[in-house]
Amino acid sequence: MIESLNKAFCALPGVGNKTAQRFVYHLLERNREGGFELAKALVDAMEHVQSCHSCRTLSEQQICTICANSTRDHSQLCIVETPTDIHAIEQSGVYSGLYFVLSGYLSPIDGIGADELGLDDLAQKLSNNSVSEIILATNATVEGEVTAHYISTMARQFEVKITRIAHGIPIGGELEYADMNTIAHALSGRKNYD
């Protein structure tokens, strides 16, 4: 029983045997109530959380709260890799448009193509002319860049402005500690100072 709980915890990302053991003994010795609550929350979420039918993020309703919010700008569509990216962008507080979640990136070697990323749904959305700008906010990794490039090519057949989030030195970051690729991007993406 202790062993199988240990093993079940190891299924979580970044949790090895030692960490799992710490979780198990903490719950058993100090917080059994918390253990029951976690079990209940797990079953609730695993059973009821689904994908938003519009933007594919994880949601408790068929249409997530962001897509259902009529005060947001429905003409902007920010394309992200995961639901956590939405959370990060929302916290910045500067974006009030909608999102589209790919749930991953193009990776033919893992069998992840346009279908798995829901690019048909995206094309469908773009074809009815309600979207005027798509913002490609995939990660600044090789896979993210390839995915952004693929989507931009696909989106060119529609009348839509295609933008990519800016890459450069992070705020608070020091040039000295930035890697050469970031500096190269920061230089080539320089803007007029006004």
Next chain:
Amino acid sequence: MIESLNKAFCALPGVGNKTAQRFVYHLLERNREGGFELAKALVDAMEHVQSCHSCRTLSEQQICTICANSTRDHSQLCIVETPTDIHAIEQSGVYSGLYFVLSGYLSPIDGIGADELGLDDLAQKLSNNSVSEIILATNATVEGEVTAHYISTMARQFEVKITRIAHGIPIGGELEYADMNTIAHALSGRKNYD
């Protein structure tokens, strides 16, 4: 639902909001089966794991497998702070006696006294003369030392050998990086070289 699962994960030691979020999205997006298994293992363990009636470690039976094992040396009793300490000592493979788990250390300020550590049970065990040696294996912290000292004073009324695990430079450790307290202990605890 996602929020409450997030909060439930934050009850685990060392898990903050970001880590909890990572757990939640991982389970929801990639491993719902694992989520259900974790929930089941949690309920099983929280409901059925109890304290061993003999050594107070966490156990699925009334008497744990170590205490119930008649091939082990029942005359040696190793006193540890937590069940995880038993696990660590068992892995070293050099000890074949029994254990006694304090589930903490003396800390009057937190209301943890002799009663909470089960020292009555321990005195009971020592009084029937079946134990010939107790090994004080509490942590090498101030609290652990105080607890070891308290137990040794209490145990002196019984006819029992009282030992403390050795402290010094860890195997593979370099003198250069050892702290001064460890070096002081290593020097004062030096043995004849043979």
